[in-house]
Amino acid sequence: MPSTLELLEEHRLYGGWQQRYRHLSSSLNCSMTFSIFLPGPKDGTPPPVVWCLAGLTCTDENFSVKSGAQRVAAELGLVLVMPDTSPRGEGVANDEGYDLGQGAGFYLNATEAPWSANFKMYDYINSELPALVAGNFSVSDRQAIMGHSMGGHGALTIALRNPGRFSSASAFAPIVNPLEVPWGQKAFRAYLGDDVESWKEYDSCWLMRNSANQLPVLIDQGDSDQFLADQLRPERLEEIAREVDFPLTVRVQPGYDHSYFFISSFVEDHLRFHAKYLLV
Numbered sequence: 001m002p003s004t005l006e007l008l009e010e011h012r013l014y015g016g017w018q019q020r021y022r023h024l025s026s027s028l029n030c031s032m033t034f035s036i037f038l039p040g041p042k043d044g045t046p047p048p049v050v051w052c053l054a055g056l057t058c059t060d061e062n063f064s065v066k067s068g069a070q071r072v073a074a075e076l077g078l079v080l081v082m083p084d085t086s087p088r089g090e091g092v093a094n095d096e097g098y099d100l101g102q103g104a105g106f107y108l109n110a111t112e113a114p115w116s117a118n119f120k121m122y123d124y125i126n127s128e129l130p131a132l133v134a135g136n137f138s139v140s141d142r143q144a145i146m147g148h149s150m151g152g153h154g155a156l157t158i159a160l161r162n163p164g165r166f167s168s169a170s171a172f173a174p175i176v177n178p179l180e181v182p183w184g185q186k187a188f189r190a191y192l193g194d195d196v197e198s199w200k201e202y203d204s205c206w207l208m209r210n211s212a213n214q215l216p217v218l219i220d221q222g223d224s225d226q227f228l229a230d231q232l233r234p235e236r237l238e239e240i241a242r243e244v245d246f247p248l249t250v251r252v253q254p255g256y257d258h259s260y261f262f263i264s265s266f267v268e269d270h271l272r273f274h275a276k277y278l279l280v
C-alpha cells in the first residue's frame, strides 16, 4: 500500500516552503520523518531535486535548520530533500555509541541481526523515498546528491552505484574509505558481518576504482576538522581519482572544522555546482 504523508510542520521562507513530514516506511519497518524545501514557482517547469544526507547523530532537522541552504536553493529553483539518518523507535535496535544504531544508519542495507530488521537505509534513500517524493510533489527527474561526513559517504556511494541517476554529487568532509577507518569498520562489522568483501560496495574508494560510472564530484574539507586524520582521509579518494581519471575536485578549506559552520560557509558553492548540471 502506498505510504501516506502526514504534514508535521510548514514554514514560509525565501518565497518557498520548508515542510516536515512523517510517513510509514516499508523498507525500514518504522515511522520516519523527512524535511523538504520547495522553492516558489518559477516558470511552470517542475524543479530538480538535490538530496541532502546528514551525518552521525543527525536527524532530518540538522541540515534544514543549520546549513542555511534554502536561500540559494530558492534563488536557483532547487528542491532540497533532507532525510533522517536511520530507522528509529522503541522497537528498533540501538547501541550506546553515537556511531552505531539509531542516528548512524551509514546508508547501507544491514544483513546481520538485530540490525537487518530495520536498517535498510540504502533502499530507503535509493528507492522508497525518491518514489514517495515523486508521487507527492511536483519535481523533475533531474537529481543531484550531497552530504556531510557519514552523509557524504552516503552521497558518494549512492551516486557511484547508480550510473546516470544523478547529474552531480558533492560532499562536505565525507568518510571516503570506511573499510579502513574506525567509524566504518565498527559499523560495517555490526551491520554487514565479518566478510570484508561485502563491505566494498559501500566504500567510495573501492567504487571509484572499480566502477565505470563517472559524474562531476565536488568535495570540501576543512583542514582543522577533528576527524580528518583518523576518519575522513580525502587524499585517498583524490589519489584514486587521479589514477582512473575521475572528475573529482577536492578543496581544502583552511581553518574550518567539521561543524555546520563549515557547511553553511560553502553550501552556496555546492548548490551552484549542482545547478550547473541540473539546469542545462
Ligand SMILES: N[C@@H](CCC(=O)N[C@@H](CSC=O)C(=O)NCC(=O)O)C(=O)O
Pocket: 054, 055, 056, 057, 058, 062, 066, 098, 148, 149, 150, 151, 258, 259, 260
Ligand atoms: N558526538 C560525536 C560527534 C558527532 C558529530 O560530530 N556528528 C556530526 C557528523 S559526524 C559524521 O558523520 C554532526 O553533523 N553533528 C550534528 C551537528 O549538528 O553538528 C563526538 O562526540 O565526537
